């Protein structure tokens with residue numbers, strides 16, 4: 636998007652980048668070979684403007700070196716007056732099916748929190764044959780420059796991420812865990828090992844870290860270390876012992 640694309644807020648950040656990237660083909664040809672040098676599984680996060688484009692994107696990204704696809708449904712559906720794919724369970728099921736049909740890779744659908752009933756959307760992923768869900772994407776927000784009397788962000792609205800969204804994200808992971816049987820990747824405001832463990836106790840099998848890396852580029856390795864310390868402190872076999880633990884109390 637043009638104009639200002641990032642605005643700091645207390646405890647978080649608003650962004651309206653607009654998914655800028657050089658495209659799936661360029662990614663596979665030029666960027667993936669570099670990333671393959673790292674000894675970690677790579678998930679490709681993808682978004683599109685139509686269901687056909689989602690299918691094309693999934694096919695294009697289903698190559699050696701990609702461990703799985705993460706389908707971002709927070710983007711706008713150009714065939715539906717620009718409504719986000721992720722707000723309509725029927726559309727989410729169709730996108731999941733369309734991607735599932737063209738790839739052998741695990742398909743994880745990344746849910747938008749800008750919905751009334753997140754469980755209904757997660758169930759649609761399950762019905763469409765998705766292998767997992769990740770949540771949450773950013774919460775729609777706004778900032779105003781009172782001197783210019785204008786929105787701070789070039790796109791007026793932007794997605795809120797960082798610690799401010801963590802309680803909402805945690806609540807949604809907890810609700811989705813109770814509603815579906817497919818695995819969950821939890822994210823939204825994770826800054827510390829404690830935050831990550833909370834997500835796992837709410838029901839996430841794995842976590843992601845985004846905004847924290849903007850304030851601490853080493854956040855991910857630190858968080859992993861803090862999680863290992865917890866495993867030792869409580870004499871667990873593995874961090875996955877705590878998945879959904881809060882439901883057992």
Ligand SMILES: Cc1cc2nc3c(=O)[nH]c(=O)nc-3n(C[C@H](O)[C@H](O)[C@H](O)COP(=O)(O)O)c2cc1C
Pocket residue numbers: 648650652654680707745771772773795796797798800822823824825843844845846847
């Ligand atoms: C600058 C920025 C760019 C992002 N771009 C994408 C994106 O391309 N695709 C996507 O699914 N989510 C995107 N997100 C959302 C994050 O992946 C994540 O869902 C969200 O920020 C919450 O996690 P966090 O608080 O750990 O950042 C972006 C977030 C930020 C801050």
